[in-house]
Amino acid sequence: MKLATWNVNSLTVRLQQVLDWLSVNPVDVLALQELKLTDDKFPADAFMQAGYHAQWFGQKTYNGVALLSRTPVTEVVKNIPSFQDDMARIISATVASDAGDIRVIGGYFPNGQAPGTDKFEYKMAWLKGLRGWLKAELATHPRLVLMGDYNITFDDADVWDPVGMRDQIHCTDEERYHLNAMISMGLHDSFRLFEQPQKSYSWWDYRDFGFRRNHGLRIDHILVSPALKPQVKACTIDKTPRKNERPSDHAPVVLELSTQR
DNA sequence: ATGTCGACGAATCGTCGA
Numbered sequence: 001m002k003l004a005t006w007n008v009n010s011l012t013v014r015l016q017q018v019l020d021w022l023s024v025n026p027v028d029v030l031a032l033q034e035l036k037l038t039d040d041k042f043p044a045d046a047f048m049q050a051g052y053h054a055q056w057f058g059q060k061t062y063n064g065v066a067l068l069s070r071t072p073v074t075e076v077v078k079n080i081p082s083f084q085d086d087m088a089r090i091i092s093a094t095v096a097s098d099a100g101d102i103r104v105i106g107g108y109f110p111n112g113q114a115p116g117t118d119k120f121e122y123k124m125a126w127l128k129g130l131r132g133w134l135k136a137e138l139a140t141h142p143r144l145v146l147m148g149d150y151n152i153t154f155d156d157a158d159v160w161d162p163v164g165m166r167d168q169i170h171c172t173d174e175e176r177y178h179l180n181a182m183i184s185m186g187l188h189d190s191f192r193l194f195e196q197p198q199k200s201y202s203w204w205d206y207r208d209f210g211f212r213r214n215h216g217l218r219i220d221h222i223l224v225s226p227a228l229k230p231q232v233k234a235c236t237i238d239k240t241p242r243k244n245e246r247p248s249d250h251a252p253v254v255l256e257l258s259t260q261r
Numbered sequence: 262a263t264g265t266c267g268a269c270g271a272a273t274c275g276t277c278g279a
Contacts, residue, residue, distance in 0.1 A: 009279085010267055034279090036268070061268050062278075111279060119278095151279095205279095207264035249266075249279080 001099035001257040002027040005106065005147040005220055006241075007203075007250035011035040011064070014248055015043055019050055021241055026051075027254065028070045029095055031106030033149045035064030042066070059088040065148070067091050067106050075103075083129030090130075094141070098259045099231060103141030105134075107148035114169050123151075127178035135185060138225055146187065147222040149203075149250065152179045154189060158218035160201065170217055187223040190235040190255055202237050203250045210249075211242055222255045231257045 004027045008014040011032065022030065030052070035042070039058040047054045047068055056066035057078040065088060067073065073093035079085050092105040107130075112123035138144055152175045156162035165171045183189065191200075201216025210216065224232055234256040242251045 013267070034267095113278080205264080206266050210265090246266090 001097050001259060002254060003029040003031075003102075003104065003145060003147065003222070003257070004252050004254040005031040005033070005149075005222060006252035007033040007108065007149040007220060007248060009034050009036070009248040009250065011043070011066075012037055012041070013246065015046060017241055017244055017247070019046065021238075021252065022050055022052070022068075025238070025252075025254070026070075028097060029104055030068040030252075031091075031104070031147050032066040032068065033064075033106070033108035034062075035059075035066060036061060037064060055091055055093055057088045057091045063088045063108055065089060065091045065106050065108050067093050067104060069093070069095055071096060073104075080126075080129050080133045082133050083126065085126070085129075089126075092137075099257045100143060102228070102257075103137065103144040105137070105144065105146045105148075107146065107150070109149060109151045111151050112169050112175065115167065115172055115174070120169070120174075124174060124178075127175070131178060131181055131185075134182065138185060142225060142227040144225040145222060145228065145255070146182070147220075147253070147255070149219060150179065150221050151219050152176060153217055153219055154179060154192075154221075158201070160199065160215045160217065165217075170219055182223060186226040188226075188229050188232075190222045190224050190232050191218070191237070191253070193229075193232055194235060200237055201251075202253055204242065206249055211247075220250055220253045222253055224255070228257070231259075233258050
């Protein structure tokens with residue numbers, strides 16, 4: 001059983017790259033972020049022909065999330081029910097598999113622009129709303145995966161230039177407080193359950209040859225609940241699609257679960 | 262301040278968001 005998350009930065013531009021990636025990496029579930037298209041433009045047929053069911057929650061120009069799955073899903077929920085939001089940022093569903101039923105939440109967390117801005121305040125309110133809802137979700141769905149573009153680094157190891165980026169967006173104590181609070185709920189950062197290459201990142205700025213110089217951040221995460229942790233076999237970042245022509249600025253993150261329960 | 266993408270409206274570039 002494999003699950004993955006990928007911020008594609010426009011599904012219109014990246015559709016063929018997603019299909020190509022899936023043909024090489026036939027994961028059971030793929031969460032997509034930043035679709036940047038309305039629901040009527042979602043390419044459900046293309047994914048169906050590739051062997052994937054889809055649930056999607058689109059928005060014009062910005063945001064937009066989807067869940068692709070080998071088998072049909074149930075209990076689809078869009079956004080955080082208890083948090084009023086104009087933006088399409090969360091899609092959740094229950095996936096049945098030989099690894100047992102899993103509640104999958106795919107999320108595109110707010111960017112936040114910079115500390116002190118309205119967008120940063122929105123990010124803080126959104127994170128607070130997420131945590132309140134997540135606590136209840138964990139109680140009703142103990143076998144849970146929360147994956148997506150968090151737009152937050154855990155610590156210096158996730159930052160190419162921790163000194164230069166101190167207190168900058170993605171790296172502030174306020175953002176990390178919320179991330180750590182999720183860890184305190186019992187969630188695990190699956191990537192750090194394993195030894196990883198030094199300077200592993202999931203996003204690189206398009207500017208200044210960010211990828212070539214490995215000037216990146218690890219802001220795409222897969223958090224797993226305590227009940228699922230024993231089944232986690234591996235978590236990796238696949239940099240291959242970042243080497244494509246016209247790549248997304250993000251790389252996919254892949255989680256492997258054992259079927260053993 | 263800058264760099265580079267992608268979307269959008271009203272152009273064939275300027276603006277915004279990331």
